[in-house]
Amino acid sequence: MDEDLVAAALVAAERHGKDVADVPLGAIAAAAGISRSTLIRRLGGSRAGLEEAVRQTGIDPGGRPPVRERAIEAAAVLIARDGLGAVTMDAVAVAADCSPTSLHATFGNRDGLLATMFDRYVPVPDLEALAADPPERIQDMVHAVYTALAEAFDREPRVLPAIFGDLFTRPDGTAARMLKANLPRMLDSLGAVLNAQIHAGRLRPLPLPLLIQLMIGPMAGHMLLRPVLQDALGDGLPPVRDVTQVFAEAFLRATAL
Missing domain, CATH: 1.10.357 (Tetracycline Repressor; domain 2)
Structure with missing residues (x-):
């Protein structure tokens, strides 16, 4: 699998706040600077090879809850255990096993994350x-x-x-x-x-x-x-x-x- 496609998939996942497996092929193609049809052709008609290549880099391409759900649960656990002051975007990113960039793409900022989490609890x-x-x-x-x-x-x-x-x-x-x-x-x-x-x-x-x-x-x-x-x-x-x-x-x- 071409390294540029793997990198494009990771970039698209960060931008959309999703796992690679949940990012549309059109978004990955846009990140790679190619058309969707060209991407499909280079993938051999299946994204399984791309996801396996991502997995070999040490990153889980999917099969987990979306970043949004993981972040809400991680923020809730941090608050219950350590108090509201412990909830920073970096701390939630570590606990949710995602990047701060994906959190910002999903919630905007810390207040946006907290407001969404509050609404659930x-x-x-x-x-x-x-x-x-x-x-x-x-x-x-x-x-x-x-x-x-x-x-x-x-x-x-x-x-x-x-x-x-x-x-x-x-x-x-x-x-x-x-x-x-x-x-x-x-x-x-x-x-x-x-x-x-x-x-x-x-x-x-x-x-x-x-x-x-x-x-x-x-x-x-x-x-x-x-x-x-x-x-x-x-x-x-x-x-x-x-x-x-x-x-x-x-x-x-x-x-x-």
Whole structure:
């Protein structure tokens, strides 16, 4: 296999943030400065030889998740293990076994990577799905919100507790910026659900930010402290499903009409 085709395949993979096996032949041809038909002819009609030549250079040509997925997972593991400050593009590139160039091509910058990762591990998408199809009974709606919060805090890697840890230590840091960016979505999703209950006469017409704080505050606090409580109390600590039920009932006693 010609070395110039191998080099072109690697360049195209970097530009597109993909493994060689996932890069279109047209992109490889463009990187090599030849037409797609010429590339196919030089490959003998199959890209298998090209991928094997790439493999012989010590680079895996494919068969793994895309760079985007590897980077999101790598960033999540770094945050959960070492905190938000550990997430640099270079550190994620090493952990995801890709190049910083491919990360920049995929996410733009560090904030773009973090925003994408946050969206996967914070409960906002779950709350948006709940707002799109809310349960009819207010009890079921409140319990569903608490369940979504509990699952988000307990999701491995434990990104959400690490985000709150950064928020408490640096109120003007990266976590604060990301949470502020997601706040409108949370207010829209929870606000739609709660306002519907207020208009139906089932909830007290409290200011929406306070009503949301009353709802999520106890569960967030419990889930942040739960690892410590578990070590201290062991079997004396109720399971999460029981905690969600207790807090849901307490919220309704405080706010329901």
